[in-house]
Amino acid sequence: PSHRTVTLAGIIVLATAAKGAIAASAARVPEYKLALAADGKTYQLTVISSVTPKPDISLTGQVPLMANSDPFNTAPNSANTNPGNQFTNLGWGAVSENNYKGNYGVPVVCPK
16 A cells, blocks of 8 residues: 655644533543645644533543544554544543544545
């Protein structure tokens, strides 16, 4: 198989939107969408949530630009990396929990 390296130019913009509130429980609520911005060079990340964590204390997040079902999204993989999507907020659970729910929208197709 052929491999291609894609360099992300520009910056990544993070936007969040949320409604409501929930008590601390291992909730999986944030969803990611990655899209190519109008300038054709910058990738824009949008994170949405159906509920606001209480307290709203975000700890970590990881976005590898891929769906949960992507064959590369397993450990170990050919690059020996941790490719999983991840988001942790204390308002949705403990420090060790991953609150990431999934992706939404149309997947990004990298330009050739």
